[in-house]
Amino acid sequence: MGGDHGPAVTIPAAVAFADSEPEAELVLVGPEAVLAAELKKLKADNHPRLRVVNATEMVTMEDTLEVALRRKRDSSMRVAINLVKEGQADACVSAGNTGALMAISRYVLKTIPGVDRPAICSLLPNQKDGPTYMLDLGANVDCEPQHLHQFALMGSALVSAMEGKPRPTVGLLNVGEEDIKGNDLVKQTALLLRADHEKGTLNFYGNVEGDDIFKGTTDIVVCDGFVGNVTLKASEGLGRFVKGVLTTELKSGPLNMLGAIIARGALKKISQRLNPSRYNGGSLLGLRGLVFKSHGGADAYGYQWAIRRAFDAARNDLISRISSKMADFMPQPDDAAASQMTATENIEQKTA
């Protein structure tokens, strides 16, 4: 139900994804009548791998966390996350209110032992034509070094699972490459990451700067949620600005339009390579269940990418990978309230 366009985008995306991926089964959560009508429009009301689960309410962008969490107990978001908790779904995908999605996910699913705070990890395009994974992008605006350390470990497990890289590189976002650069937070974090690197348990590249995100210097860029959110939104804003300038100028006058038509092959390639839809689908990392967040403005093509990422994460057993990584590193979780199971119990479970 979420995002700028609601079921008009999410349902066509789900149908298209189910058709492109024969192993996928999709559960559509929302008011039954609304979803049934949308499916009928697409002639997919009898699709063998699509089913509807009713939810009578929905979380809006304006809802406070209090409202989303305490009052709307039958929201599509809550019902979908409950399905993950109950093992009826392997992952949840939503284009709705990010804060509410994180709060409900955390409340319902709890965090993985060793994780104090879940983080949001998204992909950005880079010059090497691959993705740069960046986290945290806004879940945690005030961080301590141990949080960034956990983000590095979780990001590393994510890239291993999603890209099949056994030892993905981790960069620490800073104002310079040298060790002496940066604020206290990154200097302290660097010590933790370097210690892991020396033990061979993390492939820590060192400090990276803002432009390294788009150079693709490392697979993962770690930062606090304030810096990550501002950087991501600034990049999105610059992208829209550049796109606006290109469109305006190439449509200004018949000669420019003719040139654009003749070079349409190049323009199409440019549009493909820079299309943010290809990088849609942020992961809420550190929860005992898979939750993926689509950009609210995503179209059906973009939303399919978010479903694709959730599907890949489930298939590659992301939760086990993160749990195992965290158990190795953080035998004593600091945030007892958020995760009642100890790391030891977790190890026992896995080895049982």
Added chain:
Amino acid sequence: MGGDHGPAVTIPAAVAFADSEPEAELVLVGPEAVLAAELKKLKADNHPRLRVVNATEMVTMEDTLEVALRRKRDSSMRVAINLVKEGQADACVSAGNTGALMAISRYVLKTIPGVDRPAICSLLPNQKDGPTYMLDLGANVDCEPQHLHQFALMGSALVSAMEGKPRPTVGLLNVGEEDIKGNDLVKQTALLLRADHEKGTLNFYGNVEGDDIFKGTTDIVVCDGFVGNVTLKASEGLGRFVKGVLTTELKSGPLNMLGAIIARGALKKISQRLNPSRYNGGSLLGLRGLVFKSHGGADAYGYQWAIRRAFDAARNDLISRISSKMADFMPQPDDAAASQMTATENIEQKTA
């Protein structure tokens, strides 16, 4: 002598600027023989408004602050800043080592009363085809609310002087627009800025997000130097990435090249509108003298913009404007070491 290209860029830029601006007098600082040779090449060795001041050393990008500050006492940077201190120059422009430029400027010129820490303020292009002024961009990686407050006041004085806007708008960079969003630093800062707004002494817009920089929502965007530096470099990196994709694709094959030639009017306009050179010239704000920093990679066209900004700041009496703004707001400077004169003395000086 600074920047990636040294006198090969700075001298042609100085000559071109002097030619375009009949009121400008330029002092070129560096090894006399090197500069004389460069001037001769440009047939400007007898230019009536260009003179050379000798400096036997130069600060490199690799020099530590210790070396730049204590050992190279006859560096072109040090000599140029001394000229400002002695009143022989109205402003200094450099494309050299930013850290060294800030350290030497602060040591030689001292800070304006009421300013704890100088900041770096640069311009970014926005959708309204105007500049967004952003500070701090890296001079202060750990900030307290009073520092961001001072940045807002200085930025406001800068935009008044440079753009002739009596009440420029100030936005506080945050992860959301609502008051409840953000980390402790921005929440505390917002209280200070809002108090000023209610007194009518600052035009505080409220919180802005990363994309507002390029939307041009406010004239000034205030943030700590860590966030500012990362955001600026990420934007530069994304800009280079997009430019690379455009260039590669439009040169791939004869049809695309033909289209690009036909639409060359549009491509030229695009290149102009997005050219970072037009926004070159960051200001080191809060010092008792004007110092401007050019991007190290600037070409002669870009370097001329940095000279232009220094010239405009001098002509519009930026130092007095900042001093007056700070004196109104901060009668007791916190950083006694950096500014030995009290705000009262400063007011006496101005009214004397």
